[in-house]
Amino acid sequence: MRHSCLFGLLLATTFCTGAAARDDAVVCANLNDVMAQPGAYLKTKFQFEARYVGLGEIYQPFFTVFDEFVHANFAAWDVRNDLRAPDQYAQKCSLLYIARRSGKQVESVFGLKKYQRFRATAVVQSIFAGHAFIEVIDVVPLDTHYSAEHHQRVAFGQTPPPKKPWRPWSSCSARAQAPAREQAVAATPAAAPRPERTALARAD
Numbered sequence: 782m783r784h785s786c787l788f789g790l791l792l793a794t795t796f797c798t799g800a801a802a803r804d805d806a807v808v809c810a811n812l813n814d815v816m817a818q819p820g821a822y823l824k825t826k827f828q829f830e831a832r833y834v835g836l837g838e839i840y841q842p843f844f845t846v847f848d849e850f851v852h853a854n855f856a857a858w859d860v861r862n863d864l865r866a867p868d869q870y871a872q873k874c875s876l877l878y879i880a881r882r883s884g885k886q887v888e889s890v891f892g893l894k895k896y897q898r899f900r901a902t903a904v905v906q907s908i909f910a911g912h913a914f915i916e917v918i919d920v921v922p923l924d925t926h927y928s929a930e931h932h933q934r935v936a937f938g939q940t941p942p943p944k945k946p947w948r949p950w951s952s953c954s955a956r957a958q959a960p961a962r963e964q965a966v967a968a969t970p971a972a973a974p975r976p977e978r979t980a981l982a983r984a985d
Contacts, residue, residue, distance in 0.1 A: 807902060812859040812874050815905065819913030822905040826918070830900050831857035832864075832936055833893040834873050845907035845914045852878040852916075855890055860898060864936045877903070879917040889920040896932035898923040 810827040834856035842848045856875040864870045879887050893899060902919040924932065934940065 811861060812857065813861070813872065815913055815915065816874055819905055819908045819911070822913065823908060824904065824906070826902060826904050828900065828902045830860040830898060830923075831874070832860060832862070832932075833857055833890075833895060833897045833899060834875075835895060836891075837875055839875055841907075841909055841914070844909045847878045847906070847914060847916070851881060853881050853887055853890065854878055857899075863938070864896075865938055874913075874915070876912055876914050877901075877917055878915065879920070886918070886920050889922055890917070893922055894929040894932055896929070896936040897925075897927075898932075 806826065808822070808825060808827040810822065810829050812829050812831050815822050815827065815829070837854040837856050838849070839854050840847055840849045840852075847854070854875075855877050856873050857877060858864065858870075858873050862869040862872060879890055881887055889899075900921040900923060901917050903915045903917045905913045906916045907914040924935075927935075
């Protein structure tokens with residue numbers, strides 16, 4: 782009897798440990814695959830890379846767990862999409878949600894530029910009418926030092942524009958040189974005023 786209890790306790794511990802491991806595991810996935818087979822990712826934590834489209838206003842509070850007062854809605858393209866092709870440009874996931882009180886995470890989403898790449902960790906929380914409603918837990922912006930024009934050119938397979946030289950101290954140098962220029966102007970002797978020739982003097 783004692784051995785049976787120990788075996789049962791060991792089995793329960795193993796089962797709980799395995800369940801915790803599955804809960805903590807993160808699956809690598811593509812956004813297009815998640816949209817095509819949402820049931821395979823339901824309540825499963827996965828990670829994907831995508832390109833940012835923009836904020837949206839799509840909510841189904843009666844059928845999903847997302848509400849506009851609690852979550853921010855946004856859309857993204859799968860990073861593999863060739864945005865030069867009209868069908869792949871139109872193939873975007875518009876059902877991404879992030880908690881408004883997630884601090885830096887929601888700030889990262891609001892700071893993304895269109896076409897910018899980002900890496901996200903998410904969970905399919907609900908499936909309605911065959912569509913996956915995805916909660917984004919973590920967002921890591923990629924290529925943060927490039928401009929919106931650069932993101933657009935890279936997304937459409939074009940050559941990025943040349944970088945402009947960055948001069949962080951140009952304004953400081955200008956302020957430092959300003960007093961020197963003023964002192965130089967003050968030290969220069971003023972030129973003698975030219976005598977004004979009146980009509981009488983010209984007549985002479």
